[in-house]
Amino acid sequence: MxxxxxxxxxxxxxxxxxxxxxxxxxxxxxxxxxxxxxxxxxxxxxxxxxxxxxxxxxxxxxxxxxxxxxxxxxxxxxxxxxxxxTFVQNSPENYADDLPEKFLFSEGAGKRILVNRYERDKKARSKCLEYYGFKCSVCEKTLEEQYGEIAKGCIHVHHLVPLSRIGKQYAVDPISDLRPICPNCHYMLHRKDPPLSIEELQNIIRKNVESTQNFKANKSRTC
Missing domain, CATH: 1.10.10.10 (Winged helix-like DNA-binding domain superfamily/Winged helix DNA-binding domain)
Known part of the structure; x- marks a missing residue:
């Protein structure tokens, strides 16, 4: 039905x-x-x-x-x-992974977030960033390096195993389960279902850089 x-x-x-x-x-x-x-x-x-x-x-x-x-x-x-x-609020606590409370609703004994059905723990996010810092785990850059002071403290936090794939409430380990990821790399990780691993996306970036370098080298030799 x-x-x-x-x-x-x-x-x-x-x-x-x-x-x-x-x-x-x-x-x-x-x-x-x-x-x-x-x-x-x-x-x-x-x-x-x-x-x-x-x-x-x-x-x-x-x-x-x-x-x-x-x-x-x-x-x-x-x-x-x-x-x-479609937007990122000024507070580094509010990103696509950490939605406002208006998206919360009750179901049975537990809370669920409408966007991914599980409560994303902001304390876990904070612990993750305390441990790893604000450098992207994929491209190893910070948004502050690119955009300056306006981007200080801005980063997404990525679940290595999507919570939507876990069939029950799960106690997130901020160190082993989460990684800081910049918005661009985060988007690319989710271009596949299931999402790419950090290592897989790093390999894609590396191969693309090598391909571009080889193309430029070949082009310069033919000029």
Whole structure:
């Protein structure tokens, strides 16, 4: 059976938190897999259209009205993206990984964050940064080096194992489970599902640098 609207909304926002942005077609496809929608349920129709897609569109529209998903006028009708990922507040405590309390809601005995279904512990973030500092674990640069004083203390904190993939409340170890990652590298890590490892992305960067250097060297020899 097709889940209730509130479940669809939770799963859609969780998906967007992992993907950053997604097309409607991909959203339908991935949500059907995540929710284990049967082939029979996918064939159900309402007014000549897929009932499952109809419900997803309504879930998405409610999230737009709640200012959780961007309006189509911002990114276009072919892109769904979370409002919370389009800005960074001045406080270094508020980033895509650490959302405002308005995204919290109760379910049973525990709290869940609408974006990824689990509470992100700010104390764990602080402990991680106390240990590792504000240098990106991938590119080994700080935002302050590039942007100056305005970027002091700005960094994302990346979960090596996405919390959305852990099927129960999990006590995060700030040292072994978290790493400081700059926004650009963080985005690149999540270009794959499951996310790339830090080492995999470093290898991609290294190969790209070597390829660029070889191209320039070959070009200079032919000039």
């Amino acid at each position: 097709i889940p209730k609207r509130n479940i669809l909304k939770q799963e859609l926002v969780s998906l967007l938190e992992e993907e950053f942005e997604i097309s409607p077609h991909k959203a339908y496809e991935k949500l059907a897999l995540r929710l284990k929608i049967s082939s029979d349920d996918l064939l159900l129709q309402r007014s000549g259209t897929s009932l499952f897609k109809h419900e997803i569109r309504w879930a998405k529209q409610e999230l737009v009205n709640e200012n959780i998903i961007e309006k189509p006028a911002v990114f276009g009708k072919g892109v769904w993206r979370l409002v919370s990922q």
